[in-house]
Amino acid sequence: MTHGVRTPVCERLGIRHPIFGFSHSVDVCVAIAQAGGFPVMGLARELPQEIPHILAEVQQRMGDMPYGIDLMLPSKVPEAASIDELKGALPAGHVEFVDGLRRRFEVQPPVKPSFFTTQVRSEALFNEQIEAVLASNCRGVATAIGLRADLIERAKARGKLTFSLVGSVRHAQKAIDMGVEVLVAQGYDAGGHTGPVGTLSLLPQVIAVAGDKPVLAAGGIATGEQVLGTIAMGAQGAWLGTLWMAARENHTPPALLKRLVESNSEDTVITRAHSGKPCRVVRSDWIDAWQQPGAPEPLNMPLQQVLTGDVFASMHEHDDARTIYEAAGQSVFAIRGETTVAEQMATLVQGMESAWSRLAKLAA
Ligand SMILES: Cc1cc2nc3c(=O)[nH]c(=O)nc-3n(C[C@H](O)[C@H](O)[C@H](O)COP(=O)(O)O)c2cc1C
DSSP, X not given: OOSOOOOHHHHHHTOSSSEEEEESOHHHHHHHHHTXXXXXXXXXXXXXXXXXXXXXXXXXXXXXXXXXXXXXXXXXXXXXXXXXXXXXXXXXXXXXXXXXXXXXXXXXXXXXXOHHHXXXXXXXXXXXXXXXXXXXXXXXEXXXXXXXXXXXXXXXXXXXXXXXXXXXXXXXXXXXXXXXXXXXXXXXTSSEEOOSSOHHHHHHHHHHHHTTSOEEEESSOOSHHHXXXXXXXXXSXXXXXXXXXXXXXXXXXXXXXXXXXXXXXXGEEEESTTTSSOEEEEOOHHHXXXXXXXXXXXXXXXXXXXXXXXXXXXXXXXXXXXXXXXXXXXXXXXXXXXXXXXXXXXXXXXXXHHHHHHHHXXXX
């Protein structure tokens, strides 16, 4: 093997490497596509009025390179909601606790407009996101946390390949029943919202129910050796998120990059303090404060972000070394300094090749 491996889903999408890269950064997505992977651009935390401009930029910069778009579509959110109305209805004890943390960590008010200070996850917001994604020329549509039958049907009718991130066999079965074409088995090790089953245990179980549908492995993967390992297990590729935060193209705030570089797998924890749903993040004083005795249970989605969204926006805007955190997986072990997407992709492909040679020697 000289240039990595290609699986049937690579042929289907026209990509060189079985590497799927999730990112919220247009620059990262463009670089992943240029390096032969399949970028999936997350739009779950973008301002609705900016989405058409982001999609226009993505479309223009991607040219005819294939790419996907990802939306997070949890159920049990309000039909429509205004952040100010919901702020007024937050439990007093929670408001007091967060005010205390704001004083303790000297949180400066965020100045720039952001999703986290102005938006609430609601059906109305999701419908707006869905229409924008369907109107774009993306080749793939991925959804996480929830599924929408109409989105899957309409995306397929437009020739878009549908992906679903699943954290259990039950979720996988639900996605299959709704007609999703590619399953992303995302394990406990993953950065972001995640279930309780580790990637290595989840993957064979999802493959077992997937029939002839391609399955990708996600969660804790950051080396080419791991990618080849999951392909040996029957996956058609790996889906990575955390790793790209080390790429220059991600414009990661310096204090966050430093934290990621200094963190090991055990410095990531699953918490409901970010969004109200279990989410793996890299620890900071802010995250630790929610684990201390006397801290209230985080509120359910979407209220936890109504309560704390300004603080999350502020720590990123002001690059606050003490509080800054981000979704990050156990794969953080592979972040050891700033690099570029091209270097990361080359290292991944090289890792796949060396794992292949090791196996070939053993088999000989
Ligand atoms: C900063 C960050 C934000 C994420 N946001 C989303 C999201 O909006 N939608 C989604 O489907 N997955 C999201 N994920 C999860 C990724 O899609 C992917 O499953 C995960 O990163 C894989 O595990 P890894 O982080 O160990 O590579 C996010 C991950 C990270 C690190």
